[in-house]
Amino acid sequence: MDDLLTVTVAKKLLEKGTISSETLVSMCLERIKAQDEKTHAFLGLSQTAIEEARAIDVRRKAGDELGPLAGIPVAMKDNMLVQGWESTAGALILEGHKGAYNATVTQRLKDAGAILIGRTNMDDAAMGSSTETSHWGPTKNPWDTTKVPGGSSGGSAAAVAAGFVPVAFGSDTGGSIRQPASLCGVVGLKPTYGRVSRYGLIALSSSLDQIGLFAHTVEDASLMLQVIEGKDPHDATSVDLTQTTVPELIEKDVSGLRLGLPKEYFLEGMDPQVKKTVLEAVERLEKAGAKIEEISLPHAEYALATYYIIQPAEASSNLGRFDGLRYGYHSSGQNLKETYERTRGEGFGREVKRRIMLGSYTLSAGYYDAYYRKALKVRSLIKKDFDDALKIVDAIVTPTSPSVAWGLGEKFNDPLTMYLSDIYTITANLATIPAMSIPCGFVDDLPVGLQIMGKPFDEYTLFKIGATYQSLTDWHLRTPS
Numbered sequence: 001m002d003d004l005l006t007v008t009v010a011k012k013l014l015e016k017g018t019i020s021s022e023t024l025v026s027m028c029l030e031r032i033k034a035q036d037e038k039t040h041a042f043l044g045l046s047q048t049a050i051e052e053a054r055a056i057d058v059r060r061k062a063g064d065e066l067g068p069l070a071g072i073p074v075a076m077k078d079n080m081l082v083q084g085w086e087s088t089a090g091a092l093i094l095e096g097h098k099g100a101y102n103a104t105v106t107q108r109l110k111d112a113g114a115i116l117i118g119r120t121n122m123d124d125a126a127m128g129s130s131t132e133t134s135h136w137g138p139t140k141n142p143w144d145t146t147k148v149p150g151g152s153s154g155g156s157a158a159a160v161a162a163g164f165v166p167v168a169f170g171s172d173t174g175g176s177i178r179q180p181a182s183l184c185g186v187v188g189l190k191p192t193y194g195r196v197s198r199y200g201l202i203a204l205s206s207s208l209d210q211i212g213l214f215a216h217t218v219e220d221a222s223l224m225l226q227v228i229e230g231k232d233p234h235d236a237t238s239v240d241l242t243q244t245t246v247p248e249l250i251e252k253d254v255s256g257l258r259l260g261l262p263k264e265y266f267l268e269g270m271d272p273q274v275k276k277t278v279l280e281a282v283e284r285l286e287k288a289g290a291k292i293e294e295i296s297l298p299h300a301e302y303a304l305a306t307y308y309i310i311q312p313a314e315a316s317s318n319l320g321r322f323d324g325l326r327y328g329y330h331s332s333g334q335n336l337k338e339t340y341e342r343t344r345g346e347g348f349g350r351e352v353k354r355r356i357m358l359g360s361y362t363l364s365a366g367y368y369d370a371y372y373r374k375a376l377k378v379r380s381l382i383k384k385d386f387d388d389a390l391k392i393v394d395a396i397v398t399p400t401s402p403s404v405a406w407g408l409g410e411k412f413n414d415p416l417t418m419y420l421s422d423i424y425t426i427t428a429n430l431a432t433i434p435a436m437s438i439p440c441g442f443v444d445d446l447p448v449g450l451q452i453m454g455k456p457f458d459e460y461t462l463f464k465i466g467a468t469y470q471s472l473t474d475w476h477l478r479t480p481s
């Protein structure tokens, strides 16, 4: 079989009967067991996956009508609930916590026939950009195991890059899908806020979180989105969609499309080789007929500061529920207050505590107006920058990350440098627009990602640009040795 197993390829093999789902799922599990020691993409594997795959095979043989993902193995980030599975969000505070129900995305995948084969590693409570803050130890980049895979969904990105699964799911609050996708050389899609239900996702920052996925191809990404998207009565922010994308109907043609290149995104601080690689990708799109226009996003320089006020504020509130009394980590004290102090003091990691302190500070009386309320106003200005720009252009193209994957431990003790690695991704969350990273080359044998951002609910244009690019290049077909 081809080294690069995409969902589209696997679907065809399954439908033709060339391979059974049982064989496919067993192959994935064996590969993980043999090789994941080096990457640590997975925190746990399903005990029932082979049985479920066998059941699909039986139904296929009987001629039953099957869902669009029947028999396809997928992986879930450790913060998305799967009923009965442990779900820790990479955090000690949720040690032993089990999903009491299926997240909407989990349920939709199961209904489509997908086989959930395991849960992937992530930064502690999804805070981080390298998967090094995971309480369960870091994930390593399959391209070079001395490097980080990015984060916070580093386990899912590494799982796809290493060929353990054709597709994996993740969440993106400030770049946690796109940045690891870029660093691991796979496609990473963060849909528009509201396109995919967040029900059953362990909340980090409720106005920024969005579930999305990792795949090798844009076609696969669109197929997955079709399965998980749409209104859900359990999430009031989910939206009734009037349109979806049919993967086979994505036009591989960008002629006449106007692509904006924001001048604020190519300044000093970024790796010149990454800049060159990204600009070459943009040139490729121009040669294919796209019109490249320089645009300005004047408030971009405030994005990081805005994000690091809003995100910790919402996180400090969301994390208030982890008291160790009903589930997760528990450490008893002499009285209730001491029990809380011990449980939370021991259960939360260093980065999480830093954010809780930042968030509690900016939300407290006397500072609320100066920080939190002001950050909300700046967020509106950032959103308006994008609204204005996307009236002139059809999509915006930028680097996904200012650098390629860095060494494990290199930025671990320097939170500001770590925060800066999300400089190009956080704006899409603040502006609630869709964004996708696709592989566009290598620097020092490590993958580089091109980010494409679009109008709210216009994922189709992102797919069109991405699929055209992938039809002209083969970066996405390369795999780590």
Ligand code: GLN
Pocket: 126, 127, 128, 129, 151, 152, 171, 172, 173, 174, 175, 176, 177, 204, 311, 422
């Ligand atoms: N790295 C960013 C942070 O630590 C984004 C995390 C995310 O998207 N979950 O906040």
